[in-house]
């Protein structure tokens with residue numbers, strides 16, 4: 194029997210994975226409305242049925258016994274009615290400028306827009322996104338306008354003659370390995386240039402590995418893009434000028450090419466690096482760039498918030514306001530950013546009221562005096578759209594019943610009366626980052642001022658499932674913690 | 676001829692997705708181990724379902740058996756978890772146990788094969804490194820279009 198026939202026979206439900214911005218399609222077998230196993234539908238064009246280890250956690254996400262099902266005030270379980278009355282009462286005690294609202298980059302575009310509208314109704318100005326710090330910095334860089342720089346599609350990646358990969362791409366989105374292989378073995382002379390201070394799973398595939406000093410990726414990229422001389426970059430990055438020159442020529446001479454940037458958690462201005470990655474890609478019609486964010490909807494949530502709530506504060510501005518006691522209450526939608534973060538928890542103790550809407554229990558009730566926990570539906574239980582790294586809209590329909598949880602738009606509607614138009618959020622999200630002009634001279638000055646560099650660290654091999662988003666799941670516990 | 680799982684080492688990125696799929700399909704115990712080739716590369720170690728399985732010969736309790744369909748299977752109920760098979764297997768594919776008294780051993784996802792599906796590890800492989808093919812086909816294919824001589828499992832497969 195072919196895969197097609199088989200898939201027709203079974204009750205197969207499809208959704209998307211949000212554990213990275215590749216946005217693979219996940220298919221489940223359903224029995225009696227419950228999602229019971231992964232099905233690996235080999236027909237979809239994005240991942241051809243493959244999932245990376247993190248992708249497998251989706252099965253647990255859908256059916257984990259530890260999922261929140263009831264709201265909690267502190268440690269006490271309560272009904273939704275009681276939770277909503279409590280929430281409205283508590284929030285009413287604060288002026289709108291004393292409230293902050295964070296929307297996780299794992300939430301849908303609709304969720305982000307609902308939060309913005311709710312905030313608008315309540316007069317809350319402190320609304321912003323929460324995600325991986327490196328991602329958000331890189332997203333900032335992707336806003337800087339570079340004429341002619343285009344976002345790569347997945348097809349463009351596999352049809353490239355040269356790939357320039359910055360960082361350990363395959364440990365973030367291993368499903369791209371098939372496409373990387375297609376470039377590597379597709380045609381004689383194809384180039385895979387990896388810029389990374391470490392030997393990684395990705396550099397294993399490199400035809401040329403630029404082992405720069407940690408934190409100098411932006412400088413090397415600027416040299417490759419021709420913005421600064423090779424000799425200047427060589428001095429700082431520790432790469433021989435000839436090697437840089439060769440890599441630049443290889444990428445330039447290839448008929449088609451893609452720059453793939455993975456936001457780095459090491460000390461590095463990710464925004465500058467993305468800016469120069471864009472410049473490098475802007476050279477020709479057949480070159481493009483892409484940034485692989487860790488959080489699945491980093492592009493969508495940030496775009497919606499930037500466009501629907503222009504002038505919102507930055508993360509650090511919000512933290513300052515909390516330190517100064519100006520913001521007294523925090524709504525964390527989708528993620529408890531203080532979980533496992535002692536320094537943040539100390540600062541957040543100043544808060545008078547904390548709301549956390551999430552999938553799993555967090556540390557909040559134990560450490561904050563006054564907290565409310567709301568069970569949040571996943572992408573399998575509520576409809577939503579997302580924007581993947583290649584700028585495509587991924588639409589998820591609900592495929593499983595929500596056991597006691599609610600989606601973020603529903604929760605926002607309980608707080609304030611809002612009525613976004615049907616496709617408003619997805620139309621906003623696909624417009625992509627707002628573009629800002631960046632002064633070239635200023636960029637170069639910032640590049641020159643990058644902090645002095647430490648010696649290359651010895652980095653243990655990264656385990657592919659390793660990331661704090663998935664620390665609740667079995668495979669992570671056994672393989673990383675166990 | 677029976678079908679087997681093949682690994683093209685050139686394509687594998689060592690993501691361990693195959694092991695994760697295996698675990699989620701076998702009561703959260705992965706039957707598939709990985710070896711580290713150097714600091715960065717890893718490769719899955721698949722059971723070859725040998726013609727004369729050393730594991731079965733070593734098993735004191737006849738838990739490991741060569742079946743009629745050519746696969747080598749372990750009986751859950753007979754296995755006492757002594758680990759003799761792990762020591763006997765010349766390819767080191769049986770890994771030290773995750774849970775006490777259970778020695779993991781690849782069963783080629785018989786539940787999926789019965790439904791006409793391919794094994795989970797092959798279905799999920801992120802890089803196209805794993806394939807599920809007739810033993811003979813694969814050997815013929817190797818000469819036609821495989822990209823490198825580093826096809827470790829084919830090499831071992833020939834010596835089955």
Ligand code: SF4
Pocket residue numbers: 210211212213214215216217240243244245246247248249365366367368369
């Ligand atoms: S590569 Fe990314 S989107 Fe695909 S399964 Fe893994 S985490 Fe999910």
Ligand code: SF4
Pocket residue numbers: 721722723724725728729730731747763764765766767768769
């Ligand atoms: S476990 Fe080892 S000895 Fe036994 S069949 Fe598999 S490869 Fe052969």
Ligand code: SF4
Pocket residue numbers: 370682686687688689690691692693694717718719796799800801802803804805
């Ligand atoms: S899933 Fe494929 S690429 Fe990943 S470790 Fe297994 S064989 Fe290698």
